[in-house]
Amino acid sequence: MEDDSLRVPILERNGEEGRDSVIIFQEESQAEGDLRKRIWVESKKLWRIAGPAIFTRLTTYGTNLVTQAFAGHLGDLELAAITISTTVIVGLSFGLLLGMGSALETMCGQAFGARQYDMLGVYLQRSWIVLFIVAVILLPMYIFATPILILLGQTTEISQLSGTLAIWMIPQHFGFAFSLPLQRYLQSQLKNSVIAWLSGVTLLIHIFLSWLVIDKLGMGVIGAAITLDIASWLPFIGLFLYMVCGGCPLTWKGFSVEAFSALWPFIKLSIASGVMLCLEIWYYRVLILLTGHLADAETALDSLSICMNINGLEVMIPLAFLAATGVRVANELGSGNGKGAKFAVIVSVTTSCAIGLVFWVLILILRDDFAIIFTDSAVIIKAVSKLAYLLSFTILLNSVQPVLSGVAIGSGWQSIVAYVNIGCYYVIGVPFGVLLGMVFDFGVMGIWAGMICGTAVQTVVLAIITYRCDWEKEAAKAIDRVKVWAVAGTPKSGSTKAPASLN
Known part of the structure; x- marks a missing residue:
């Protein structure tokens, strides 16, 4: 026979102890539910930035792979030259510009969180000023690439062709100085999708131009350098038009002379980020x-x-x-x-x-x-x-x-x-x-x-x-x-x- 006590509600059988147990269980369940909800909400915020950022980085990486693939069909010397110029010369300058541009993630990110929205546009302009100056300072690396590469132990033949390519890649160098800060400015406002879309479009255009300029027009590695220049400026042009045409109504109020003030704290953080x-x-x-x-x-x-x-x-x-x-x-x-x-x-x-x-x-x-x-x-x-x-x-x-x-x-x-x-x-x-x-x-x-x-x-x-x-x-x-x-x-x-x- 079934025990009658089993039919009595738990709270009636256990009194206050049972009531306390239920309350504790409910609080623990609610805490677990709240934690799962917080993880889900935070994960959505995280992936909203990380998802497009992964796509953007893969397409940008793919641009260099496409260039090397086309250059590889021109000859061993051409492949070595394009690899050395993009890896050593461009790679060194890009690393510094990327690091210095990343200071904008701190500044714009914290200002956005503090709802100092107008300051984001000012910070962007300050970053452009600083990175443009740094890009000018780094120009000798491109101009004297041939003797630099010879000093690093490269053969004269590879160094000379790589040096020629480095000169042709100067527009790409300045493209980085303007596009990298703009990407971080938009990224801090969670506007990553437009960056991803433009990166994908740029990769498709780059593939077509590489085929046209290198294969069909026969411009060789010089053509490869030109396509890389175009690929560095296309995202900037698209993002700039997006920004000034109403894409960032809260944070972009136009160009301002305020960008030239309070530069020293900006420069210090940019240098630290670059290093x-x-x-x-x-x-x-x-x-x-x-x-x-x-x-x-x-x-x-x-x-x-x-x-x-x-x-x-x-x-x-x-x-x-x-x-x-x-x-x-x-x-x-x-x-x-x-x-x-x-x-x-x-x-x-x-x-x-x-x-x-x-x-x-x-x-x-x-x-x-x-x-x-x-x-x-x-x-x-x-x-x-x-x-x-x-x-x-x-x-x-x-x-x-x-x-x-x-x-x-x-x-x-x-x-x-x-x-x-x-x-x-x-x-x-x-x-x-x-x-x-x-x-x-x-x-x-x-x-x-x-x-x-x-x-x-x-x-x-x-x-x-x-x-x-x-x-x-x-x-x-x-x-x-x-x-x-x-x-x-x-x-x-x-x-x-x-x-x-x-x-």
């Missing part, structure tokens, strides 16, 4: 440079280049999360919400790390096969298979490290992280790589393993800094920082109404 990011961008270029001095350099470079191509494609994802994290952290800190910034960091790091784990597993599973896409050489395929273990751990570290750099950008820690990068990359990573690779004769695996150690140390240091951060204090600093960055007085046309996209 911070270009040290990261240049780091693995050192790996290629050191590998070229090994005994069996040809096999080592071929196998390493395949791994770097795979890494270059995959790293577009964490770099997109770098941008998304920087925007989310800056927006929350600018609005005075330290807890929101902390939660954005947790969601972003967890999401990017989960994606990195997937690619880590894929590389380990396919380590004996993925090189077939690039080569038929059994020797190279075997060498790539050995390097795949290092590639997988590089990808895993890259799923965390760029996101933490995004936290630094959003929080305005660029100067601190610049010192961290110098110590971890160039005091620990490079010397340790040289020690393992050349002194202990582990070759390219030793060099790469040593440099991975530098990245690992940097990741741990940034993780500790982020973990120990007092986010409420950072929010207060961000509010003060926005006031310092603003021009004297409150902008007369300032708006305090939130954009419709955020309501």
